[in-house]
Amino acid sequence: MSTRPVLLVAAAALIDAEDRILIAQRPEGKQLAGLWEFPGGKLEPGEGPEAALVRELKEELGITVALADLVAHSFASHAYENFHLLMPLFTCRRWQGTPMALEHAALAWVTPAEMAAFPMPPADEPLVLALRDRL
Numbered sequence: 001m002s003t004r005p006v007l008l009v010a011a012a013a014l015i016d017a018e019d020r021i022l023i024a025q026r027p028e029g030k031q032l033a034g035l036w037e038f039p040g041g042k043l044e045p046g047e048g049p050e051a052a053l054v055r056e057l058k059e060e061l062g063i064t065v066a067l068a069d070l071v072a073h074s075f076a077s078h079a080y081e082n083f084h085l086l087m088p089l090f091t092c093r094r095w096q097g098t099p100m101a102l103e104h105a106a107l108a109w110v111t112p113a114e115m116a117a118f119p120m121p122p123a124d125e126p127l128v129l130a131l132r133d134r135l
């Protein structure tokens, strides 16, 4: 039986006043390059998912988010070849600053229906459906 380490990644759906969601394109040179994802990243040792997300959103987008403004939405559980991704998705409707692509190739604000036109990692498919059903 093959086993894979579980990788815990926290991700955010930032939602604007028109119910559009921010997605970000992974840069060249990384795994899954060119695909669109929810901003976020791996937890550091001892870090909770919300704290990891606050840190990642600052590093990746340059925005400031309060822990209390992250609302648990759904999660992805997906077996990649070398690891099993477990990724809680939080929604967030309030932040300070304007998101910028500090670590991504590009950013896009899209409705859940429009998201289907942006190639995303396989793990994200159920999350897109969950957002379409419920924002």
Ligand SMILES: Nc1nc2c([nH]c(=O)n2[C@H]2C[C@H](O)[C@@H](COP(=O)(O)OP(=O)(O)OP(=O)(O)O)O2)c(=O)[nH]1
Pocket: 009, 010, 011, 030, 031, 032, 036, 037, 038, 039, 040, 041, 042, 085, 121, 122, 123, 124
């Ligand atoms: N942030 C994010 N990661 C996702 C999504 N979907 C998905 O499969 N992933 C995967 C890609 C990576 O394997 C992992 C996230 O890791 P990461 O963004 O912190 O790390 P990375 O691959 O960019 O590599 P690095 O920071 O170690 O250089 O989760 C998603 O929607 N958002």
